[in-house]
Every structure is written in structure tokens, then in C-alpha cells.
Amino acid sequence: MSFDLAVLAMDDAADATTVRAKFARCTAGVHAEGDLDARIVGFHERLRHRFPDHPGRPVDSPWASTPLAAGIDHVVVQLRHSVAGDEAVAVMKDLAAEFGLVLWDPQTQEAWFPPAG
Numbered sequence: 001m002s003f004d005l006a007v008l009a010m011d012d013a014a015d016a017t018t019v020r021a022k023f024a025r026c027t028a029g030v031h032a033e034g035d036l037d038a039r040i041v042g043f044h045e046r047l048r049h050r051f052p053d054h055p056g057r058p059v060d061s062p063w064a065s066t067p068l069a070a071g072i073d074h075v076v077v078q079l080r081h082s083v084a085g086d087e088a089v090a091v092m093k094d095l096a097a098e099f100g101l102v103l104w105d106p107q108t109q110e111a112w113f114p115p116a117g
Contacts, residue, residue, distance in 0.1 A: 002064030002078045005089065006104040007096055009037040009073040014102060019111040023104045026074045037073045039099040044068070044075050046095055051088055062088035 006023050025031075052058075053066040062084040069076040077092075079085040096103050096114055103112040 001081050003081065003085075004106050005077050005079060005092065006106065007040070007043060007075045007077075007092060008102045008104060009040050010102045014111075014113070016109075016111045019102055019104050020109065022074070023076075023106060026071060026076065027106075031071045032073050034072060039101055040070070040073055040075060043095050043099045043101055044070050047075070047088075047092065050091055051084075060084045 006026070008019060008022055008026075010019060010022065048054075048068065051062055053061075053063055053068045057063070057066065060082070062079050062082065064078040064080045077088075079088055093103065093112065095101075096112070100114050102114070104110075105112075
């Protein structure tokens, strides 16, 4: 069993409604065009360094599906319900806070915004 989690590059005016709409566009295949968002690039690189998503990944990988789905302004992951999955969520929250990104849980329809800072 698995669950999805999205990390989105949003501006400071974002709220749950705009986050939900952006997630819906990303998962419908309607992707923004333009330059890569440096925050997403940094997040994605650090996350993949900590939890590889390439062939030969460890048996206790948190990923239910690989490679991770990434666009210029988002990363969407499928996580396993496991200790490794829980650890990956904690790391994702820390990295999202560090890079000023929003987490979206499509199962609960809840957004997590980084602390103001």
C-alpha cells in the first residue's frame, strides 16, 4: 500500500485552494513551461541523494514507484507505508522548509506551508 505526496514551488500568496489547483494541473499533465525553479532542483537533488530513486535502490526504500515524478516546479512521490516512508516524509518536510516549498497531501487534501522566516 502506498500514498502520494507532492512538493510544489508556490509564491507567498499561496493557500490550500491554489495548492490544490496546481497539484491538479501537474497530475493532469498540464505542466508549466519555463526555467527550472531552483528550489525544486535543490530539493529534488538532496532528496534523491538521501533516498535514491534509481535501479539498485535499497530494499528498504521509501519509494513505491520510481523514478520520482518531477517538473520545473514540483516533485510528486509515491511512498510506502513503512518506517522508511515515515522517515522520507520527515526529510521532505525539513527540505521543504529549507527551500521554501509547500507540501500537498492529496489523500487528506491538506497543505503544509513552510514556517515564515
